[in-house]
Amino acid sequence: MEGVLWYVLTGTRGGVNRARILRALDERPRNANKLAEDLDLDYKTIRHHLDVLLENDIVRDTGDDYGAVYLPTDRARRNWDTVEEIIEDAL
Numbered sequence: 767m768e769g770v771l772w773y774v775l776t777g778t779r780g781g782v783n784r785a786r787i788l789r790a791l792d793e794r795p796r797n798a799n800k801l802a803e804d805l806d807l808d809y810k811t812i813r814h815h816l817d818v819l820l821e822n823d824i825v826r827d828t829g830d831d832y833g834a835v836y837l838p839t840d841r842a843r844r845n846w847d848t849v850e851e852i853i854e855d856a857l
Contacts, residue, residue, distance in 0.1 A: 767823075767845045774822050775852045783807065784815045785853045788838065791825060792849075795837035 775781045775788070786805055790796070798816055802809040816836060819825040824842045827834040842849060 767841055768848050770822050771824065771842070771845060771848050771852060774818060774824060775849075776855065780815055780818070783811065784819060787812065787815055787819065788824065788842075788849060789853055791837055795828075795835045797829075797833055797835050801836070 775785045783805075787801060790801060790804060796804070798812045799809060801807075801816075802812045805812070816825065816827075819836075820827065823839055825836045826839045827836050829835055838846075838849075
């Protein structure tokens with residue numbers, strides 16, 4: 767998981783936005799629309815980054831597609847020290 771976190775959050779374009787999203791979801795779970803508003807990013811951009819985070823088992827969703835609320839997975843939580851280290855470097 768540690769390698770996946772480093773790759774997704776620093777090894778690709780958009781890593782900084784994914785780190786911002788992950789930090790926001792750590793503070794409080796929310797849906798894509800609220801993330802877009804809170805992070806001042808386009809909704810489609812947020813959806814793209816959420817899809818990457820979902821595919822890599824870093825976040826999970828609850829609820830239906832449009833109103834789904836996102837939060838970090840248990841797997842990501844178990845590696846939160848690495849997440850914090852990456853976020854400090856990225857942001």
